[in-house]
Amino acid sequence: MTSLEDLDQLAARVPDGALLALAPDYSWVPMAAVRALIRRRVKGLHLLAVPISGLAADMLIGAGCVGTLEAAAVSLGEAGPAPRFSDAVESGAIKMRDSTCPAIHTALQAAEKGVPFMPLGGLVGSDLVSHRDDWKVVDDPLGRGGGPIVLLPAIRPDVVMFHSPRADVHGNVWIGRRRELMTMAHAAKSTLVTVETVEDEDFLADDATAAGTLASLYVTAVAKAEGGAKPLGLAGYYERDLAHIRAYAKEAATAEGFKRYLAREVLGQPARAAS
Amino acid sequence: MTSLEDLDQLAARVPDGALLALAPDYSWVPMAAVRALIRRRVKGLHLLAVPISGLAADMLIGAGCVGTLEAAAVSLGEAGPAPRFSDAVESGAIKMRDSTCPAIHTALQAAEKGVPFMPLGGLVGSDLVSHRDDWKVVDDPLGRGGGPIVLLPAIRPDVVMFHSPRADVHGNVWIGRRRELMTMAHAAKSTLVTVETVEDEDFLADDATAAGTLASLYVTAVAKAEGGAKPLGLAGYYERDLAHIRAYAKEAATAEGFKRYLAREVLGQPARAAS
């Protein structure tokens, strides 16, 4: 059954070396939990961006939590390149597994269905394929002359984390139109969710809310974290703080600047959200 | 753009011989449109049940509209076997392509992704596989010793039809937790929807309704049909009429009885819903 706990308990559920999946910066990213992970000094994560990331990945990389990064892209969007990511790849500090958005979605769908692989169109001739020893180009296995196609092995995350505006007391979590969160949770071994509020309701009891709900069946633990996506936004609830992200981009351009940011916004403030 | 038309115009969009997909009896089946199809004497349908069907398939089969039926099962549920279906298979009047629920979902997902096939677990050793010349058992194409696995070619319906409680004026359609309708629409070349009401709103404007909405991008035409699922139910709106379905099962047990039902409930009543 779904466990209701505090942020540090939640963060303790992510073991060193875990394959941790995070959604893009616009998709309800659990920044408070990310900061809690950094505070607990998690190490050697295999971080999977589904399919891209930004501030969350950049901070985890900068803080030395990431061993391998699999992503279609990492960027701070309007605030420019992700400085700790670029630096870590250029210096070889992390192992980069470059992917492309639909390949990550597809590999998670394979895990969601419990099949060992799924095919995907395109890709053939991209250098992405030649650098991925897990992807396999095969000649149309149906034998119908369909030409070469790439098979992508399933990706089954150890942990999926996200932040939602609302859970109910039964552990059901509202995901709205953020359906990538559902695929991620289905594919993962465990799913940890921070929320703004826990409501005394049953989201599954009404067709209108059920449609946007991830059932507690897939939710390992829920922790309350008000403002838990800040300084990123929570679509429909609060806007991201673009000034904060721009200031981060500037400060984190150097390793020293990033350390300052970390000390001030993360390590120095165990309980407070950055904003 | 989505076209708003009447029931007969909608039915005219289903050509003879079309691959027509319908959801199960509990999933917002467009019975008024099915009756309109029978009235327009559609012929040679390749009917795909997603993944099972009941009254809708039985009536189309009984009325001689179906050439081939692909389904994981056809049954009237509590009302017993589907009599026209059983009779047509036993007499060889229709070509039956037996499948299994997850295979139909998976083949539609392949079409949804635009890939030629998808793998599915299980199946190996089922007689379903030996009777399907389109399914292919291959040895783990990743070459990792995963053993035999079945590849299912994509199924791309020509037409998907369903009944929904509500569309908005932009052609967006509420599907709630009936997500199979979304997969079907994504997979299909055209999607025809009957609705109880057309509302002067934009379902996509609000996160709460967007989560349960199929965008007009995928909707070819909408027609108003109040009570359009009757005598089946529309979950959350009206219950199915089990007495009607039981009476149907009894009357349709013979070809003559079915003809009587058809004359009385379908052909004799161009504009009225059976109930």
Place this chain on the structure above:
Amino acid sequence: MNETNVMNAARHSPEEFLIATIARLLGGAGHVAVGALSPIPGCAALLARELGGGRPRVSIIHGDANNPFTDGGRELFDCAGQGRIDVFFLGGAQIDGGANINLVGAGGYPRPRKRFPGSFGSALMYFVVPKVILFAPEHSRRVLVKKVDFVSAPGTSPPEVRRPGGPTALVTGLCLMAFDAATKRFRLESVHPGHTVEEVRDNTGFDFDVPEDVPETPPPDADRLALLRTKIAAEIAKTYPDFAARVFGHVTIA
């Protein structure tokens, strides 16, 4: 059969007996899923959950009550493929001694003498759910055959086939059998009160193992019956109002 059991047997309906028998097989499971048109397994799962203080989790795909699925018709099968479903129920218009099941038709294929509804999800679920309980209320040579006419899903698979799941038990109107995938045979576990091993043998078309001592299937005790007729009746009525009315006399208030 002893006196006490005869008395107990008189106090419950056949459905209540089967529900209690199936519920006993669900102890220790984490998640029991119930397919369409399965009111007896549904009640058994809800009873087990009540007795287990909320465990196993029960998911019923029919209707909206106890139905956690919000990702469409495929989710039950995806969920099973993920390994999240521990127990599932399957029927069989024909079941043979190798636990092969036939839901398609008796006689030839594709034009059977008698057509059944079809295979539903059996050809996947039978492979991936660790504990599949076969449920066949009609215990007869018509249902329990020497060899099925069509294999909707095979009872066992060769070692190269990935198969984390399969049949573990068969519950009929006469008895409870266990299935052993290694020997590919059923073994009689218990016979329901009022019936005999001979009767089971006479009505079974396939050969099966019979231990020296075959116990009687215990009837439901008074506590369980009381639970069934109150809490479980009210709960299953949300999914199967007709069944609840017929078996428990439970009238749903809309």
Place this chain on the structure above:
Amino acid sequence: MNETNVMNAARHSPEEFLIATIARLLGGAGHVAVGALSPIPGCAALLARELGGGRPRVSIIHGDANNPFTDGGRELFDCAGQGRIDVFFLGGAQIDGGANINLVGAGGYPRPRKRFPGSFGSALMYFVVPKVILFAPEHSRRVLVKKVDFVSAPGTSPPEVRRPGGPTALVTGLCLMAFDAATKRFRLESVHPGHTVEEVRDNTGFDFDVPEDVPETPPPDADRLALLRTKIAAEIAKTYPDFAARVFGHVTIA
């Protein structure tokens, strides 16, 4: 460049010019999709829709306005795979003369001298969308290279590869080029006002075809500019408020 164009050129910003240029390429399309961080292509698509009386349909994946996608992050790619998207936009930190694009890094791999964000969805979208418009505001030898250091997505594919889509045009700050998959070469279509063929050649790292007569890219007319600064500014502000404020001076009222 003639007098009129110089005058016209003075009346619009570089962004407005590029928007109008791209919009001109969208006539006749049924559905234009716009990826993340693409305000200029986004405005172009919205302008084309306005001029076309509602056609093309425009889908912007960033934010909730003009975003029809309710099936998660994969839907854009599924939708393209279904053949429902006629036009899409891609950039390239490097683009070469064969229309190969590099979004990954300059220098070696996996440790490039200069790392870019990554390939995003290019490795699928470039294959399945019939008309991919490459957009590279910086027209320089740094961006338009002889050969990309990493192929995020190839410009063309051998005949055995299923590829219904690919690049058709390249819009830069200096010019408009068309791409011909048969010859695997770009051809200069027009040069923007204030610039010359020589300048394009000097700033392009790859060889391309130049017809005898190279017209000037027409600037946006007054009607289009007015539309852009009113209706389109208000519409794009729902997705890119900062861009709308900077380029059109449009302030969003929350």
